[in-house]
Amino acid sequence: MDKTIPTLAEAVAGIGDGAVVMIGGFGGSGAPIELIHALIDRFRATGHPAGLTVVNNNAGNGHIGLAALIEAGMVRKLICSFPRSADPVVFTRMYLAGQIELELVPQGTLAERIRAGGAGIPAFYTPTSFGTDLAKGKPVAEFEGRPYVQERWLKADFALVKAELGDVQGNLTYRAAGRNFNPLMCMAATVAIAQVSRLVHAGGIDPEKVITPGIFVQGVVEVADPAQEEALNRAGAIYA
């Protein structure tokens, strides 16, 4: 079994209009910028995919990566916890103009909804958001005398993630805090595609070090020396 995909273009070729796409990363840390840019390239060449629902913690910075995906007009709806970052100019402009829908989710609830989606748990109860505007319309139940809010799983058609090492069977490791949402999103997507900084043969990763087992990963594409969002933004980069 070899899950290697030779090019970024092929890696994103299966993502269709209206797909739900989870994109890993927290700000630029662990963000699969090259996969995102490959998706934008395809849209510019073919007009597809459009009308995407994107799940990410943030809403992108500057004019690269997720921000560029939004700016290209490919995203109908964003599900995230914190759409304000250092430089969220694109999302802010489009949201205030009514050009993109936002589902705001507390960060821990977002993570657990994704985990639940990957774990086959349709709903769970959390203390988070009880009594707030973000709990409106959701069932509440009391456990051991405290109120909890019911939240539902979150699943996706695709996940695009960034990993450090990947082997041909899809086993992944991550770099430092670049892990964040990436392992969860691999679990919750029908098709999880990882860009890895180094691709190795089966057995090239110590099983003790595997963070995401290959069962959660459908495709691996090597991107050596990946770009870093913060460095690109400091250099004023625009993906156009």
Place this chain on the structure above:
Amino acid sequence: MSDKLSNAQIAWRAAQDIADGAYVNLGIGFPEMVAKFQPPGRAAIFHTENGILNFGEAPPEGQEDWDLINAGKKAVTLKPGAAFFHHADSFAMVRGGHLDVAILGAYQVAETGDLANWSTGPKGVPAVGGAMDLVHGAKRVAVITEHVTKDGAPKLVDRCTLPLTGVACVTRVYTSLAVIDIEGGRFVLREQLASMPFETLQSLTGARLHRPGPVADLIVPEL
């Protein structure tokens, strides 16, 4: 000493209550300052939502590693004994009662312990981040804040008028004028500035301050 504490002095006072070895989450912005004022001989273990335990201060300019950041997306360094983990584990630490202390900022705190710190209303782009999770689960949820708003309105109130972050979650408030516990739906005054009469402090507070026990002077160093 001036007639109120500076932000650094509020952060210093909050830091004095953090035990050696405590697991602590500091909210982004002003609360991050608390880390600078740990008493000598005490080392808390700081948690950040994006998956690091035991991170340290910022690296020198030019030596940032952008996979080593805190929740505010500022570059940090690691201390010996640091650990990485994914977001679901990170929030299991938060909601699961494993953190000793969470320290957050506030727009308003009510005597019931309700906190409003994520939204000032329907204008602009809403953003919540981890605030609604952080107010649940930590053994102590403390707030550091100016005692009143820039316009002089009380930030300590009987009921929050801004959108809530959490209900009955705050246990202690460190302000520019006082240290106040929230117990049984009441503000209980523990420390106040010696230079300010109680009646003045009460007039700057939007709910009754209770004094069931002795009230100490709020004493902080010049910083």
